[in-house]
Amino acid sequence: MSDSAVTGETVLIKNVLLYGEGEPTDVLLGDGVIAAIGADAGKDATPDAEVIDAAGQILLPGFVDLHTHLREPGREDTETINSGSAAAALGGYTAVFAMANTSPVADSVVVTDHVWRRGREVGLVDVHPVGAVTVGLEGKQLAEMATMASGAGRVRMFSDDGHCVYDPLIMRRALEYSSSLGVLIAQHAEEPRLTVGAIAHEGPTAARLGLAGWPRAAEESIVARDALLARDAGARVHICHASTAGTVELMKWARGQGISITAEVTPHHLLLDDSRLETYDAVNKVNPPLREASDVAALRAGLAEGTIDCVATDHAPHAEQDKCCEFAAARPGMLGLETALSIVVQTMVRTGLLDWRGVARVMSERPAEIVGLDDQGRPLEVGEPANLVLIDPDAEWTVHGPDLASVAHNTPYESMTLPARVTTTILRGRITASDGQARVRVRNGRG
Numbered sequence: 001m002s003d004s005a006v007t008g009e010t011v012l013i014k015n016v017l018l019y020g021e022g023e024p025t026d027v028l029l030g031d032g033v034i035a036a037i038g039a040d041a042g043k044d045a046t047p048d049a050e051v052i053d054a055a056g057q058i059l060l061p062g063f064v065d066l067h068t069h070l071r072e073p074g075r076e077d078t079e080t081i082n083s084g085s086a087a088a089a090l091g092g093y094t095a096v097f098a099m100a101n102t103s104p105v106a107d108s109v110v111v112t113d114h115v116w117r118r119g120r121e122v123g124l125v126d127v128h129p130v131g132a133v134t135v136g137l138e139g140k141q142l143a144e145m146a147t148m149a150s151g152a153g154r155v156r157m158f159s160d161d162g163h164c165v166y167d168p169l170i171m172r173r174a175l176e177y178s179s180s181l182g183v184l185i186a187q188h189a190e191e192p193r194l195t196v197g198a199i200a201h202e203g204p205t206a207a208r209l210g211l212a213g214w215p216r217a218a219e220e221s222i223v224a225r226d227a228l229l230a231r232d233a234g235a236r237v238h239i240c241h242a243s244t245a246g247t248v249e250l251m252k253w254a255r256g257q258g259i260s261i262t263a264e265v266t267p268h269h270l271l272l273d274d275s276r277l278e279t280y281d282a283v284n285k286v287n288p289p290l291r292e293a294s295d296v297a298a299l300r301a302g303l304a305e306g307t308i309d310c311v312a313t314d315h316a317p318h319a320e321q322d323k324c325c326e327f328a329a330a331r332p333g334m335l336g337l338e339t340a341l342s343i344v345v346q347t348m349v350r351t352g353l354l355d356w357r358g359v360a361r362v363m364s365e366r367p368a369e370i371v372g373l374d375d376q377g378r379p380l381e382v383g384e385p386a387n388l389v390l391i392d393p394d395a396e397w398t399v400h401g402p403d404l405a406s407v408a409h410n411t412p413y414e415s416m417t418l419p420a421r422v423t424t425t426i427l428r429g430r431i432t433a434s435d436g437q438a439r440v441r442v443r444n445g446r447g
Protein backbone atom coordinates (compact mmCIF):
# COMPACT_ATOMS: atom_id res chain seq x y z
CA MET A 1 0.00 0.00 0.00
CA SER A 2 1.53 3.27 -1.10
CA ASP A 3 0.32 5.23 1.92
CA SER A 4 1.75 2.70 4.37
CA ALA A 5 3.96 4.35 6.98
CA VAL A 6 6.02 1.19 7.34
CA THR A 7 8.13 -0.39 4.65
CA GLY A 8 9.77 -3.78 4.28
CA GLU A 9 8.80 -6.81 6.32
CA THR A 10 6.12 -6.27 8.92
CA VAL A 11 4.84 -8.53 11.65
CA LEU A 12 1.45 -8.00 13.29
CA ILE A 13 1.01 -9.56 16.72
CA LYS A 14 -2.68 -9.73 17.59
CA ASN A 15 -4.37 -9.91 21.00
CA VAL A 16 -1.25 -10.07 23.09
CA LEU A 17 -0.81 -9.09 26.74
CA LEU A 18 2.09 -6.70 27.23
CA TYR A 19 4.04 -7.86 30.30
CA GLY A 20 1.11 -10.18 31.02
CA GLU A 21 -0.93 -7.17 32.17
CA GLY A 22 -4.08 -5.29 31.21
CA GLU A 23 -6.20 -5.96 28.14
CA PRO A 24 -5.03 -7.77 25.00
CA THR A 25 -3.82 -5.46 22.27
CA ASP A 26 -2.18 -5.52 18.83
CA VAL A 27 1.46 -4.71 18.13
CA LEU A 28 2.87 -3.90 14.70
CA LEU A 29 6.56 -4.38 13.99
CA GLY A 30 8.22 -2.78 11.00
CA ASP A 31 11.65 -1.49 10.04
CA GLY A 32 13.08 -3.37 13.01
CA VAL A 33 11.16 -1.42 15.61
CA ILE A 34 7.80 -1.42 17.35
CA ALA A 35 5.82 0.65 14.83
CA ALA A 36 2.43 0.79 16.54
CA ILE A 37 0.59 -0.52 19.59
CA GLY A 38 -3.21 -0.59 19.96
CA ALA A 39 -6.43 -1.82 18.42
CA ASP A 40 -5.70 -0.04 15.13
CA ALA A 41 -2.02 -1.04 14.99
CA GLY A 42 -2.72 -3.30 12.01
CA LYS A 43 -3.76 -0.47 9.70
CA ASP A 44 -0.17 0.19 8.67
CA ALA A 45 0.70 -3.47 8.12
CA THR A 46 2.07 -4.26 4.68
CA PRO A 47 -0.10 -6.65 2.60
CA ASP A 48 2.39 -9.48 3.12
CA ALA A 49 2.67 -8.90 6.87
CA GLU A 50 3.09 -12.00 8.96
CA VAL A 51 0.15 -12.11 11.36
CA ILE A 52 0.56 -13.88 14.69
CA ASP A 53 -2.56 -14.73 16.66
CA ALA A 54 -1.19 -14.33 20.16
CA ALA A 55 -4.40 -14.71 22.15
CA GLY A 56 -3.50 -15.87 25.65
CA GLN A 57 0.17 -15.04 25.09
CA ILE A 58 2.48 -12.58 26.79
CA LEU A 59 4.90 -10.17 25.11
CA LEU A 60 8.19 -9.33 26.83
CA PRO A 61 11.45 -7.78 25.69
CA GLY A 62 13.76 -10.49 24.30
CA PHE A 63 15.97 -12.22 26.84
CA VAL A 64 19.64 -11.38 27.32
CA ASP A 65 22.01 -14.09 28.55
CA LEU A 66 25.18 -12.80 30.16
CA HIS A 67 26.65 -16.31 30.40
CA THR A 68 26.61 -18.78 27.51
CA HIS A 69 29.17 -21.32 26.35
CA LEU A 70 28.93 -21.77 22.58
CA ARG A 71 32.08 -23.95 22.29
CA GLU A 72 33.16 -22.51 18.94
CA PRO A 73 36.02 -22.45 18.21
CA GLY A 74 37.36 -25.78 19.40
CA ARG A 75 34.58 -28.04 20.57
CA GLU A 76 32.15 -27.96 17.68
CA ASP A 77 31.31 -31.59 18.52
CA THR A 78 29.33 -30.21 21.48
CA GLU A 79 27.97 -26.86 20.24
CA THR A 80 28.56 -24.36 17.46
CA ILE A 81 27.65 -20.73 17.08
CA ASN A 82 25.00 -21.98 14.67
CA SER A 83 23.43 -24.62 16.95
CA GLY A 84 23.83 -22.49 20.07
CA SER A 85 22.22 -19.52 18.34
CA ALA A 86 19.25 -21.71 17.44
CA ALA A 87 18.99 -22.88 21.06
CA ALA A 88 19.12 -19.25 22.20
CA ALA A 89 16.41 -18.13 19.77
CA LEU A 90 14.20 -21.05 20.79
CA GLY A 91 14.73 -20.08 24.42
CA GLY A 92 13.53 -16.52 23.78
CA TYR A 93 16.97 -14.88 23.71
CA THR A 94 17.82 -11.97 21.44
CA ALA A 95 21.35 -11.48 22.80
CA VAL A 96 23.86 -13.86 24.36
CA PHE A 97 27.37 -13.38 25.71
CA ALA A 98 29.65 -16.18 24.54
CA MET A 99 32.21 -17.06 27.19
CA ALA A 100 35.92 -17.00 26.42
CA ASN A 101 36.90 -20.54 27.48
CA THR A 102 37.03 -21.82 23.92
CA SER A 103 39.99 -23.40 22.16
CA PRO A 104 41.80 -21.22 21.28
CA VAL A 105 40.82 -19.03 24.21
CA ALA A 106 39.10 -15.76 23.29
CA ASP A 107 41.98 -13.72 24.64
CA SER A 108 42.70 -11.85 21.43
CA VAL A 109 40.75 -9.69 19.03
CA VAL A 110 41.22 -12.32 16.31
CA VAL A 111 39.06 -14.77 18.26
CA THR A 112 36.55 -12.28 19.66
CA ASP A 113 35.96 -10.73 16.24
CA HIS A 114 35.60 -14.19 14.70
CA VAL A 115 32.90 -15.13 17.22
CA TRP A 116 31.10 -11.86 16.62
CA ARG A 117 31.20 -12.26 12.81
CA ARG A 118 29.99 -15.87 12.96
CA GLY A 119 27.12 -14.75 15.15
CA ARG A 120 26.14 -12.07 12.64
CA GLU A 121 26.29 -14.56 9.75
CA VAL A 122 23.99 -16.97 11.56
CA GLY A 123 21.76 -14.05 12.50
CA LEU A 124 19.49 -15.81 14.99
CA VAL A 125 20.65 -13.91 18.06
CA ASP A 126 23.19 -11.18 18.77
CA VAL A 127 26.29 -13.11 19.82
CA HIS A 128 28.50 -10.83 21.89
CA PRO A 129 31.95 -12.23 22.51
CA VAL A 130 33.30 -12.22 26.05
CA GLY A 131 37.05 -11.61 26.17
CA ALA A 132 39.39 -13.40 28.56
CA VAL A 133 40.75 -11.33 31.43
CA THR A 134 44.11 -13.11 31.35
CA VAL A 135 46.15 -14.71 28.59
CA GLY A 136 45.06 -18.33 28.11
CA LEU A 137 42.78 -18.04 31.20
CA GLU A 138 45.93 -18.72 33.16
CA GLY A 139 45.49 -15.94 35.66
CA LYS A 140 49.03 -14.66 35.20
CA GLN A 141 49.08 -11.88 32.63
CA LEU A 142 46.31 -9.52 31.59
CA ALA A 143 44.96 -10.05 28.08
CA GLU A 144 44.79 -7.16 25.62
CA MET A 145 41.42 -6.01 26.78
CA ALA A 146 41.56 -2.62 25.03
CA THR A 147 42.24 -4.22 21.64
CA MET A 148 39.32 -6.60 22.04
CA ALA A 149 37.08 -3.75 23.23
CA SER A 150 37.85 -1.68 20.15
CA GLY A 151 37.52 -4.54 17.63
CA ALA A 152 34.52 -5.19 15.41
CA GLY A 153 32.99 -7.34 18.17
CA ARG A 154 33.27 -4.44 20.63
CA VAL A 155 33.93 -6.64 23.64
CA ARG A 156 32.30 -5.12 26.69
CA MET A 157 32.51 -8.02 29.12
CA PHE A 158 35.64 -9.89 30.17
CA SER A 159 35.80 -13.11 32.12
CA ASP A 160 38.10 -16.05 32.72
CA ASP A 161 34.95 -18.10 33.42
CA GLY A 162 35.71 -21.74 34.05
CA HIS A 163 38.60 -20.33 36.08
CA CYS A 164 38.71 -17.74 38.82
CA VAL A 165 40.95 -14.70 38.50
CA TYR A 166 42.37 -15.90 41.81
CA ASP A 167 45.46 -13.71 42.18
CA PRO A 168 44.23 -10.63 44.04
CA LEU A 169 46.85 -8.41 42.43
CA ILE A 170 45.88 -9.50 38.91
CA MET A 171 42.20 -9.03 39.77
CA ARG A 172 42.93 -5.59 41.16
CA ARG A 173 44.74 -4.58 37.97
CA ALA A 174 42.01 -6.05 35.81
CA LEU A 175 39.39 -4.01 37.68
CA GLU A 176 41.40 -0.82 37.39
CA TYR A 177 41.95 -1.41 33.69
CA SER A 178 38.27 -2.28 33.13
CA SER A 179 37.07 0.88 34.79
CA SER A 180 39.21 3.05 32.52
CA LEU A 181 37.94 1.10 29.48
CA GLY A 182 34.31 1.20 30.64
CA VAL A 183 33.94 -2.58 30.42
CA LEU A 184 32.70 -5.20 32.86
CA ILE A 185 34.68 -7.94 34.60
CA ALA A 186 32.63 -11.06 35.36
CA GLN A 187 34.17 -13.29 37.98
CA HIS A 188 33.86 -17.06 38.36
CA ALA A 189 34.16 -16.90 42.14
CA GLU A 190 36.09 -19.97 43.23
CA GLU A 191 39.14 -19.83 45.47
CA PRO A 192 41.08 -22.65 43.84
CA ARG A 193 42.99 -23.62 46.97
CA LEU A 194 39.68 -24.50 48.62
CA THR A 195 38.40 -26.63 45.75
CA VAL A 196 41.37 -28.85 44.95
CA GLY A 197 39.84 -32.14 43.81
CA ALA A 198 36.31 -30.93 44.66
CA ILE A 199 33.41 -32.33 42.65
CA ALA A 200 30.27 -31.67 44.74
CA HIS A 201 28.90 -29.24 47.30
CA GLU A 202 30.64 -29.80 50.64
CA GLY A 203 27.89 -30.98 52.94
CA PRO A 204 26.15 -34.06 54.32
CA THR A 205 25.19 -35.43 50.89
CA ALA A 206 28.73 -35.34 49.50
CA ALA A 207 30.09 -36.79 52.73
CA ARG A 208 27.67 -39.71 52.55
CA LEU A 209 28.28 -40.32 48.86
CA GLY A 210 32.05 -40.05 49.22
CA LEU A 211 32.40 -37.05 46.88
CA ALA A 212 35.11 -34.48 47.60
CA GLY A 213 33.52 -31.21 48.74
CA TRP A 214 33.47 -27.68 47.21
CA PRO A 215 32.78 -25.48 50.24
CA ARG A 216 30.56 -22.41 50.11
CA ALA A 217 33.49 -20.39 51.44
CA ALA A 218 35.40 -20.98 48.19
CA GLU A 219 32.80 -18.83 46.44
CA GLU A 220 32.02 -16.41 49.24
CA SER A 221 35.63 -15.51 50.04
CA ILE A 222 36.16 -14.39 46.43
CA VAL A 223 32.86 -12.47 46.34
CA ALA A 224 33.89 -10.59 49.50
CA ARG A 225 37.42 -9.98 48.24
CA ASP A 226 36.28 -8.75 44.84
CA ALA A 227 33.69 -6.43 46.36
CA LEU A 228 36.52 -4.76 48.27
CA LEU A 229 38.79 -4.67 45.22
CA ALA A 230 36.00 -3.14 43.11
CA ARG A 231 35.38 -0.55 45.82
CA ASP A 232 39.02 0.51 45.88
CA ALA A 233 39.38 0.49 42.10
CA GLY A 234 36.16 2.45 41.63
CA ALA A 235 35.21 -0.35 39.25
CA ARG A 236 32.20 -2.57 38.64
CA VAL A 237 32.37 -6.31 39.17
CA HIS A 238 29.83 -8.94 38.18
CA ILE A 239 29.56 -12.27 39.98
CA CYS A 240 28.87 -15.27 37.75
CA HIS A 241 26.52 -18.07 38.85
CA ALA A 242 25.95 -17.12 42.52
CA SER A 243 25.17 -20.36 44.35
CA THR A 244 25.07 -19.82 48.11
CA ALA A 245 22.97 -18.09 50.75
CA GLY A 246 26.17 -16.43 51.97
CA THR A 247 26.77 -14.86 48.56
CA VAL A 248 23.30 -13.30 48.76
CA GLU A 249 24.19 -11.87 52.19
CA LEU A 250 27.50 -10.52 50.91
CA MET A 251 25.77 -8.90 47.93
CA LYS A 252 23.40 -7.15 50.30
CA TRP A 253 26.28 -5.93 52.42
CA ALA A 254 28.32 -4.74 49.43
CA ARG A 255 25.38 -2.89 47.90
CA GLY A 256 24.76 -1.26 51.27
CA GLN A 257 28.35 0.03 51.10
CA GLY A 258 27.66 1.56 47.70
CA ILE A 259 29.95 -0.89 45.90
CA SER A 260 29.21 -1.44 42.19
CA ILE A 261 28.64 -5.16 42.26
CA THR A 262 26.06 -7.22 40.38
CA ALA A 263 25.29 -10.92 40.34
CA GLU A 264 23.53 -13.54 38.30
CA VAL A 265 21.95 -16.85 39.28
CA THR A 266 21.46 -19.82 36.95
CA PRO A 267 18.13 -21.57 36.42
CA HIS A 268 19.63 -24.80 37.75
CA HIS A 269 20.68 -23.20 41.02
CA LEU A 270 17.11 -21.89 41.37
CA LEU A 271 15.58 -25.35 40.97
CA LEU A 272 17.98 -28.14 41.82
CA ASP A 273 19.87 -29.09 44.97
CA ASP A 274 22.49 -31.65 45.91
CA SER A 275 19.90 -34.34 46.63
CA ARG A 276 20.14 -34.90 42.85
CA LEU A 277 23.58 -36.42 43.36
CA GLU A 278 22.23 -39.65 44.90
CA THR A 279 22.23 -41.31 41.49
CA TYR A 280 25.84 -40.34 40.76
CA ASP A 281 24.57 -39.22 37.35
CA ALA A 282 27.17 -36.71 36.14
CA VAL A 283 24.51 -34.70 34.32
CA ASN A 284 24.16 -33.03 37.74
CA LYS A 285 27.82 -32.13 37.99
CA VAL A 286 28.32 -28.40 37.58
CA ASN A 287 30.47 -25.52 38.81
CA PRO A 288 29.64 -24.13 41.24
CA PRO A 289 27.95 -27.31 42.47
CA LEU A 290 24.26 -27.77 43.20
CA ARG A 291 23.95 -26.65 46.83
CA GLU A 292 21.37 -27.30 49.56
CA ALA A 293 17.67 -26.51 49.66
CA SER A 294 18.37 -23.57 52.00
CA ASP A 295 20.68 -22.03 49.39
CA VAL A 296 18.05 -22.50 46.69
CA ALA A 297 15.51 -20.67 48.86
CA ALA A 298 17.95 -17.82 49.56
CA LEU A 299 18.80 -17.45 45.86
CA ARG A 300 15.11 -17.29 44.93
CA ALA A 301 14.46 -14.66 47.60
CA GLY A 302 17.57 -12.71 46.55
CA LEU A 303 16.46 -12.69 42.92
CA ALA A 304 12.92 -11.65 43.85
CA GLU A 305 14.11 -8.67 45.90
CA GLY A 306 16.82 -7.63 43.41
CA THR A 307 19.87 -8.49 45.52
CA ILE A 308 20.67 -10.98 42.78
CA ASP A 309 20.20 -8.93 39.62
CA CYS A 310 19.44 -11.41 36.91
CA VAL A 311 19.22 -14.93 35.57
CA ALA A 312 22.02 -16.20 33.33
CA THR A 313 22.02 -19.70 31.93
CA ASP A 314 25.67 -20.81 32.10
CA HIS A 315 24.59 -23.00 29.17
CA ALA A 316 27.46 -25.51 29.10
CA PRO A 317 27.21 -28.23 26.46
CA HIS A 318 29.36 -31.32 26.94
CA ALA A 319 29.92 -34.43 24.84
CA GLU A 320 28.38 -37.69 25.91
CA GLN A 321 31.77 -39.24 26.65
CA ASP A 322 32.53 -36.34 28.99
CA LYS A 323 29.25 -36.74 30.90
CA CYS A 324 28.33 -40.42 30.76
CA CYS A 325 31.31 -41.54 32.80
CA GLU A 326 32.28 -41.77 36.45
CA PHE A 327 31.29 -38.69 38.45
CA ALA A 328 34.84 -37.63 39.28
CA ALA A 329 35.99 -37.79 35.66
CA ALA A 330 32.98 -36.00 34.14
CA ARG A 331 33.14 -32.38 33.02
CA PRO A 332 31.02 -29.89 34.92
CA GLY A 333 28.20 -27.98 33.22
CA MET A 334 24.69 -28.37 31.85
CA LEU A 335 22.52 -27.08 29.01
CA GLY A 336 20.27 -24.15 29.83
CA LEU A 337 19.19 -21.90 26.97
CA GLU A 338 15.99 -23.62 25.88
CA THR A 339 14.76 -24.44 29.38
CA ALA A 340 15.62 -21.19 31.20
CA LEU A 341 12.24 -19.49 30.91
CA SER A 342 10.36 -22.57 32.04
CA ILE A 343 12.59 -23.02 35.09
CA VAL A 344 12.19 -19.35 36.00
CA VAL A 345 8.41 -19.70 35.68
CA GLN A 346 8.39 -22.83 37.79
CA THR A 347 10.65 -21.46 40.54
CA MET A 348 9.76 -17.74 40.56
CA VAL A 349 6.37 -17.14 38.89
CA ARG A 350 4.40 -20.19 40.03
CA THR A 351 5.69 -19.57 43.54
CA GLY A 352 4.46 -15.96 43.50
CA LEU A 353 7.98 -14.53 43.86
CA LEU A 354 7.94 -12.71 40.50
CA ASP A 355 5.25 -11.46 38.14
CA TRP A 356 5.82 -11.20 34.38
CA ARG A 357 7.24 -7.72 34.70
CA GLY A 358 9.70 -9.25 37.13
CA VAL A 359 10.59 -11.91 34.55
CA ALA A 360 11.30 -9.11 32.06
CA ARG A 361 13.49 -7.46 34.66
CA VAL A 362 15.64 -10.48 35.55
CA MET A 363 15.89 -12.05 32.08
CA SER A 364 16.10 -8.97 29.87
CA GLU A 365 16.25 -5.49 31.39
CA ARG A 366 18.82 -5.96 34.14
CA PRO A 367 21.25 -8.05 32.10
CA ALA A 368 21.10 -5.49 29.27
CA GLU A 369 21.77 -2.67 31.76
CA ILE A 370 24.60 -4.50 33.50
CA VAL A 371 26.52 -4.98 30.29
CA GLY A 372 25.44 -1.70 28.70
CA LEU A 373 23.46 -2.90 25.67
CA ASP A 374 21.25 -0.05 24.58
CA ASP A 375 19.17 -2.02 22.06
CA GLN A 376 18.04 -4.81 24.39
CA GLY A 377 15.83 -4.98 27.45
CA ARG A 378 13.95 -1.90 26.26
CA PRO A 379 10.38 -0.94 27.18
CA LEU A 380 7.52 -2.24 25.03
CA GLU A 381 6.87 1.13 23.43
CA VAL A 382 6.53 2.56 19.95
CA GLY A 383 9.92 3.34 18.42
CA GLU A 384 11.83 0.82 20.53
CA PRO A 385 13.85 -1.95 18.84
CA ALA A 386 11.70 -5.00 18.07
CA ASN A 387 13.76 -7.46 20.13
CA LEU A 388 10.94 -9.43 21.65
CA VAL A 389 9.69 -12.74 22.95
CA LEU A 390 6.18 -14.18 22.92
CA ILE A 391 5.32 -16.64 25.66
CA ASP A 392 2.45 -19.06 26.15
CA PRO A 393 2.19 -19.07 29.96
CA ASP A 394 -0.27 -21.97 30.04
CA ALA A 395 1.67 -24.36 27.82
CA GLU A 396 3.41 -27.39 29.28
CA TRP A 397 6.15 -29.37 27.63
CA THR A 398 8.34 -32.32 28.39
CA VAL A 399 12.09 -31.96 27.96
CA HIS A 400 13.94 -34.47 25.78
CA GLY A 401 17.64 -33.77 25.29
CA PRO A 402 17.77 -35.03 21.69
CA ASP A 403 14.91 -32.67 20.74
CA LEU A 404 16.90 -29.61 21.84
CA ALA A 405 18.78 -27.61 19.22
CA SER A 406 22.14 -28.01 20.93
CA VAL A 407 24.60 -30.54 19.56
CA ALA A 408 25.11 -31.96 23.07
CA HIS A 409 22.19 -33.34 25.07
CA ASN A 410 23.28 -32.82 28.69
CA THR A 411 20.09 -31.37 30.13
CA PRO A 412 19.43 -32.03 33.83
CA TYR A 413 15.68 -31.71 33.12
CA GLU A 414 15.36 -34.83 30.96
CA SER A 415 11.75 -36.12 30.97
CA MET A 416 10.59 -33.34 33.27
CA THR A 417 7.33 -31.60 32.34
CA LEU A 418 7.80 -27.85 32.66
CA PRO A 419 5.45 -24.87 32.54
CA ALA A 420 5.37 -22.07 29.94
CA ARG A 421 6.85 -22.02 26.48
CA VAL A 422 8.46 -19.52 24.17
CA THR A 423 6.31 -19.47 21.05
CA THR A 424 8.07 -16.76 19.03
CA THR A 425 11.32 -14.83 19.27
CA ILE A 426 11.90 -11.67 17.27
CA LEU A 427 15.23 -9.98 16.56
CA ARG A 428 15.06 -6.48 15.07
CA GLY A 429 11.59 -7.22 13.72
CA ARG A 430 12.52 -10.55 12.17
CA ILE A 431 11.14 -13.83 13.52
CA THR A 432 14.10 -15.99 14.63
CA ALA A 433 12.11 -18.82 16.21
CA SER A 434 8.51 -19.84 16.13
CA ASP A 435 6.61 -22.92 17.24
CA GLY A 436 9.75 -24.79 18.16
CA GLN A 437 11.69 -24.08 14.97
CA ALA A 438 14.58 -21.68 14.56
CA ARG A 439 14.18 -19.64 11.40
CA VAL A 440 17.35 -19.00 9.51
CA ARG A 441 17.37 -15.91 7.42
CA VAL A 442 16.09 -16.27 3.88
CA ARG A 443 18.25 -14.05 1.74
CA ASN A 444 15.57 -12.54 -0.45
CA GLY A 445 17.22 -9.19 -0.80
CA ARG A 446 15.10 -7.54 1.86
CA GLY A 447 17.22 -8.25 4.85
Ligand SMILES: NC(=O)N[C@@H](CC(=O)O)C(=O)O
Nearest residue numbers: 069161162286287316332333
Ligand atom coordinates in the same frame (compact mmCIF):
# COMPACT_ATOMS: atom_id res chain seq x y z
N1 LIG B 1 29.67 -24.20 34.79
C1 LIG B 1 30.36 -25.27 34.51
O1 LIG B 1 30.28 -26.24 35.25
N2 LIG B 1 31.14 -25.36 33.42
C2 LIG B 1 31.46 -24.30 32.50
C3 LIG B 1 32.51 -23.38 33.04
C4 LIG B 1 31.99 -22.47 34.13
O2 LIG B 1 30.95 -21.82 33.97
O3 LIG B 1 32.64 -22.35 35.17
C5 LIG B 1 31.94 -24.92 31.21
O4 LIG B 1 32.58 -24.25 30.40
O5 LIG B 1 31.64 -26.10 30.98
Ligand SMILES: [Zn+2]
Nearest residue numbers: 161162188240
Ligand atom coordinates in the same frame (compact mmCIF):
# COMPACT_ATOMS: atom_id res chain seq x y z
ZN1 LIG C 1 32.01 -20.43 35.88
Ligand SMILES: [Zn+2]
Nearest residue numbers: 099161162314
Ligand atom coordinates in the same frame (compact mmCIF):
# COMPACT_ATOMS: atom_id res chain seq x y z
ZN1 LIG D 1 30.24 -20.70 32.61
